[in-house]
Structures are given as structure tokens and as C-alpha cells.
Amino acid sequence: MLFLLHYEGRLNNVGDLKKKPYYIFLHYTYPFHSVALGVLLYVVGGLPFLVWGMAIRMVYMVHVTFSINSICHTWGTQVWDTGDSSRNNWLFGLLAHGEGWHNNHHAFDYSARQGLEWWQIDTTWYLIRFLQALGLATEVKLPTEAQKKRKALYNKVINKKEKLGTVGNNGKLQAVK
Numbered sequence: 001m002l003f004l005l006h007y008e009g010r011l012n013n014v015g016d017l018k019k020k021p022y023y024i025f026l027h028y029t030y031p032f033h034s035v036a037l038g039v040l041l042y043v044v045g046g047l048p049f050l051v052w053g054m055a056i057r058m059v060y061m062v063h064v065t066f067s068i069n070s071i072c073h074t075w076g077t078q079v080w081d082t083g084d085s086s087r088n089n090w091l092f093g094l095l096a097h098g099e100g101w102h103n104n105h106h107a108f109d110y111s112a113r114q115g116l117e118w119w120q121i122d123t124t125w126y127l128i129r130f131l132q133a134l135g136l137a138t139e140v141k142l143p144t145e146a147q148k149k150r151k152a153l154y155n156k157v158i159n160k161k162e163k164l165g166t167v168g169n170n171g172k173l174q175a176v177k
Ligand SMILES: [Zn+2]
Pocket: 068, 069, 073, 086, 102, 106
């Protein structure tokens, strides 16, 4: 029962979820769900189901999740002015079901959608859209166009160069010497 005490300490920033009995139930019974899934997999398919469904799945999930905070802060592209090292990395966009669009995530941490461009594959977002269509997901938050404009790194570069007088009469950027 010690884990219950441990859990309680992390509940100070989710006031809205604390009011919903369903999420409170999930929160406090979560470890039992994992055990029940393991038992179910073993009953249905024996040891191979248990190994693939629990051990290998967890190793994959943990490695990909931790890679987001290392690889996606090292390799990839930045399109938003987040003031940090977060990067959009297409490979981890695929492997982590959208979370690899990590510069997007840092720019708009409230956004349900991480792959903000149509070509940025984000399977979590597709699932949320599906749940939304069924009426099971509501109040889904996305960044507005105005918020995107404010955060765009490109705009910041343009503004900076305009101040420095390096934007030509034709509106195009000139090389900074
Ligand atoms: Zn990060």
C-alpha cells in the first residue's frame, strides 16, 4: 500500500482530473491492471504472449520514451522558438506515436496533437480524433494560428534581421556577414 502514499504526492497539478472518479479509480488501481493483463496474456497464449505482451513491449516503451528526452533534444529540426534544445525527429515521431515531434510538444505542451503538419505522422492524434468522433474525447486542445505565429522561430529570425537591417528591399533575407 506504500505506492498509494507515493502516488498522492504527485497529484498537485491535476485538479480537474482529481474531481473525476473514473480517473481516480484508474490512478489508484493502475498496478493491478498491469498484473491482470499479464495473467490474461499468459492464460490466452502462454509464455510467448507473456514475453511479447509484457517484457518486450515494456522494454520497447521505456527505451523509446527515454529516447525522447535524449535523442529529441540532440538530433532533429527546430521550427519553434522554445528557448531549449527540443527537436522534431521524424524517426521518433513514428516510434513514439507522435511524441518525437518534440519541438512541437515543447512549444505547445497543452496540445493534444504533436504532429502539427499533415505530413508529421502522429498516431496518438489519430486515436484522439477517432475518440473525439465517437464523443469519448471532448475539449481537445490545439494551438491557434495566432499562437503558432507568436512561437514561430522563422518569425523571430525575420524580426531580428529586420532590426539589424539585413532584409533587402525585396523582402528577402540577405546573408549575415
Ligand atoms: Zn523535452
